[in-house]
Amino acid sequence: MKLKAKDAAEGIMTKKKTVAVYTPESRFRSPWVLLKEMGADSIYGRELAWRLAVRDISAQYRQTALGLIWALILPVANTLVWIFLNGSGIVSVGKTELPYPVYVLTGTMLWAIFMDALNAPLQDTMASKSMLTKINFPKEAIILAGIYKTLFNGSIKVAIMVLALLVLGIYPDWRLALFPLGVLSLIMAGTTLGLALAPIGLLYTDIGKGLPLVMQFLMYVTPVVFPMPSQGWTSVLLKLNPLSSLILTTRDWLTGFSPGYLSLFFWANGILLVSLFVVLLVYRLVMPIIIERMSA
Amino acid sequence: MSEPLVRVQNASKKFCRDLKKSLWYGLVDMVAELTGSTAARELRPKEFWAVDDVSFELEKGECLGLVGPNGAGKSTLLKMLNGIIKPDRGRIEMHGRVGALIELGAGFNPILTGLENIYINGSVLGLTKHEIDRKLDDIIGFAELQDFIDTPVQNYSSGMRVRLGFSIAAQMEPDILLVDEVLAVGDVGFRIKCYNEIYRIMENAAVIFVSHSMPQLGKVCTSGILMDKGRAIMRSNNISEVINGYYNLFTGEQRIQVGSGRVRLTAVRFGNKTDCITYPDAQAIDPNHYHHIDADKPLTIGLTFTMDQTVDCYSILFSISDVDQKLVLQILPPERPLNNHPGTQEVLVTIDSLLLNTGKYSLTVHFLKDQKTDWGEILLSVQSLLKFSVQRDRYIGAAPVLHAAEWNISDGPSSIRHGQGNTGQVMDLP
Numbered sequence: 001m002k003l004k005a006k007d008a009a010e011g012i013m014t015k016k017k018t019v020a021v022y023t024p025e026s027r028f029r030s031p032w033v034l035l036k037e038m039g040a041d042s043i044y045g046r047e048l049a050w051r052l053a054v055r056d057i058s059a060q061y062r063q064t065a066l067g068l069i070w071a072l073i074l075p076v077a078n079t080l081v082w083i084f085l086n087g088s089g090i091v092s093v094g095k096t097e098l099p100y101p102v103y104v105l106t107g108t109m110l111w112a113i114f115m116d117a118l119n120a121p122l123q124d125t126m127a128s129k130s131m132l133t134k135i136n137f138p139k140e141a142i143i144l145a146g147i148y149k150t151l152f153n154g155s156i157k158v159a160i161m162v163l164a165l166l167v168l169g170i171y172p173d174w175r176l177a178l179f180p181l182g183v184l185s186l187i188m189a190g191t192t193l194g195l196a197l198a199p200i201g202l203l204y205t206d207i208g209k210g211l212p213l214v215m216q217f218l219m220y221v222t223p224v225v226f227p228m229p230s231q232g233w234t235s236v237l238l239k240l241n242p243l244s245s246l247i248l249t250t251r252d253w254l255t256g257f258s259p260g261y262l263s264l265f266f267w268a269n270g271i272l273l274v275s276l277f278v279v280l281l282v283y284r285l286v287m288p289i290i291i292e293r294m295s296a
Numbered sequence: 297m298s299e300p301l302v303r304v305q306n307a308s309k310k311f312c313r314d315l316k317k318s319l320w321y322g323l324v325d326m327v328a329e330l331t332g333s334t335a336a337r338e339l340r341p342k343e344f345w346a347v348d349d350v351s352f353e354l355e356k357g358e359c360l361g362l363v364g365p366n367g368a369g370k371s372t373l374l375k376m377l378n379g380i381i382k383p384d385r386g387r388i389e390m391h392g393r394v395g396a397l398i399e400l401g402a403g404f405n406p407i408l409t410g411l412e413n414i415y416i417n418g419s420v421l422g423l424t425k426h427e428i429d430r431k432l433d434d435i436i437g438f439a440e441l442q443d444f445i446d447t448p449v450q451n452y453s454s455g456m457r458v459r460l461g462f463s464i465a466a467q468m469e470p471d472i473l474l475v476d477e478v479l480a481v482g483d484v485g486f487r488i489k490c491y492n493e494i495y496r497i498m499e500n501a502a503v504i505f506v507s508h509s510m511p512q513l514g515k516v517c518t519s520g521i522l523m524d525k526g527r528a529i530m531r532s533n534n535i536s537e538v539i540n541g542y543y544n545l546f547t548g549e550q551r552i553q554v555g556s557g558r559v560r561l562t563a564v565r566f567g568n569k570t571d572c573i574t575y576p577d578a579q580a581i582d583p584n585h586y587h588h589i590d591a592d593k594p595l596t597i598g599l600t601f602t603m604d605q606t607v608d609c610y611s612i613l614f615s616i617s618d619v620d621q622k623l624v625l626q627i628l629p630p631e632r633p634l635n636n637h638p639g640t641q642e643v644l645v646t647i648d649s650l651l652l653n654t655g656k657y658s659l660t661v662h663f664l665k666d667q668k669t670d671w672g673e674i675l676l677s678v679q680s681l682l683k684f685s686v687q688r689d690r691y692i693g694a695a696p697v698l699h700a701a702e703w704n705i706s707d708g709p710s711s712i713r714h715g716q717g718n719t720g721q722v723m724d725l726p
Binding site: 017019020021022023024026027028029044047048052055056058059060063091128130131132133134135136137145150199200203204282285286288289290292293 | 309311318319321322323325326328329330332333334337375376378380381382383384385386387388389390391392394396398399402403405407408412416419420421422424425434437671695
């Protein structure tokens with residue numbers, strides 16, 4: 001009883017001042033407190049995230065001569081390779097409704113945005129090591145800043161892509177208004193996957209080393225540079241891949257086609273939304289454990 | 297209100313010595329955290345307690361000094377207090393905004409300018425843009441970096457970075473301030489400014505201060521904890537006791553004997569005149585034993601030795617070092633060189649009163665050929681011949697030497713009060 005009275009007194013104090021209590025107990029044991037803290041931090045972390053994003057974006061281009069062009073070089077190079085492979089007949093890609101160069105350009109650009117989002121959580125957390133081991137700040141800000149950066153770099157890519165489409169004679173229609181939704185879901189997918197891998201990747205560098213390999217494979221089971229196969233086991237595999245519907249729908253919205261996998265697209269987004277919340281929660285819970293194992 | 301701002305109960309933290317194991321344990325701990333495991337955290341192979349069962353409470357206006365040798369767990373404890381890492385046992389409560397001067401300028405981006413970094417670092421520390429806007433001039437002014445504020449931080453010197461980092465962090469106005477030896481690279485002028493700023497913050501906050509500079513701690517702290525190997529081995533509201541305890545942890549340098557070998561030291565006498573101890577064998581003096589010396593009473597040092605007949609005359613120089621091995625005092629050698637005699641000879645030195653502050657000291661003796669005290673042949677030199685401690689009622693100020701003085705205090709034209717001696721006692725004039 002006495003204890004309760006004391007807790008109540010502390011509760012009153014809480015209103016005036018923040019009280020932080022640290023115990024070895026898993027914070028999962030008090031989910032309500034955890035959610036409340038998470039909510040408070042995501043509000044306060046927003047401004048910090050913005051600052052961090054501005055910091056990284058301005059630093060990113062300050063020491064380069066080519067500047068923003070770097071955001072394009074990789075996807076454009078990739079596009080040229082595939083146009084060459086397809087044109088020379090070394091690789092034969094199925095028939096696409098869009099002209100192949102447009103198909104592969106939009107595919108690689110969207111894939112590049114997805115990859116940016118995917119790499120951000122691990123890379124940015126690694127880069128914030130010195131801050132993490134010395135300052136207590138909302139870790140979610142790192143993730144949010146990563147999303148801001150992906151959005152920034154992504155919009156440059158999109159702008160160029162739209163210009164290229166016009167040049168190539170593809171005119172987007174009203175569905176272009178839905179296109180940002182597609183890009184956002186691609187970024188959400190990348191962030192979710194990257195964030196899920198981050199905790200283990202922060203401890204073991206194997207994840208960072210193996211990721212490019214795995215992602216290359218993933219790209220070939222997603223309709224990025226070739227269309228959805230209509231039959232065979234590959235068609236099943238590609239349909240099972242939730243990224244397929246994201247890429248296809250987004251591309252269709254951009255190029256003025258009616259998306260063929262819309263229900264899959266919404267299913268994928270629903271699942272992603274829930275997963276993103278879960279991996280964010282996990283990230284928050286495990287960060288102190290990772291930080292103590294990080295070399296400062 | 298006497299409600300403590302910081303309450304630490306049996307806080308413990310374990311670390312792992314082995315990297316591969318540490319990573320694996322990290323994975324295991326992550327799973328435990330996510331499954332809400334309630335299993336007690338015991339030591340696993342290769343683990344040790346970096347912080348072991350530390351408890352204390354701290355109120356507003358108090359300053360706690362954390363002292364201890366490297367690796368004692370001070371910084372780990374601070375990280376737990378700051379909420380960066382979780383305790384493995386115990387409970388930590390922090391009431392109010394926590395400000396940490398731990399590593400200044402963490403998160404600075406070297407390519408960006410000082411101004412840009414002020415906003416970034418400020419946000420990281422929890423300041424809003426509005427707060428930073430308002431304090432911007434103060435920050436730049438305090439750091440004295442007006443001319444360099446648009447220069448990329450990578451072109452700053454390390455001292456300039458610390459200046460900027462401190463100026464930003466000092467704007468936090470915390471309820472609890474954690475300071476971990478951060479000002480070592482700043483120049484003297486800036487350090488003084490920083491300490492004044494810390495004093496100012498202290499008025500409205502509870503402060504926890506980690507430093508290896510004992511005089512500094514002696515000035516700032518109201519209480520202290522001495523840590524060693526993760527444990528709080530001493531807790532006292534008298535910081536000078538803690539400082540002494542810290543010095544006691546270091547057995548100090550061992551006796552080192554060098555020289556041309558033309559002198560052989562046999563017996564040594566040492567102590568206050570009334571209770572002088574004689575050691576028949578100089579080599580056998582326990583290097584870890586401290587003689588207690590009453591600094592206000594005369595001190596006697598006696599040396600018995602034999603000297604090679606090839607030496608005509610010699611001189612003797614005594615020097616006294618503190619625990620940090622810093623030379624603090626030397627005793628004037630004899631005015632004229634001493635003549636060598638065949639056989640055993642004895643030299644006796646008496647010092648009226650040692651002007652030393654409370655602390656631990658070691659005595660070194662040099663036998664020098666002729667009258668040379670700064671160069672030439674060293675016949676024999678024994679570093680840390682013996683050790684002694686001086687205990688005054690309290691640790692006065694921070695200097696190792698306390699000079700005696702005569703005090704005259706004038707209350708008005710008619711009465712001059714008069715005092716004298718080491719006691720600092722003030723007496724009325726007859």
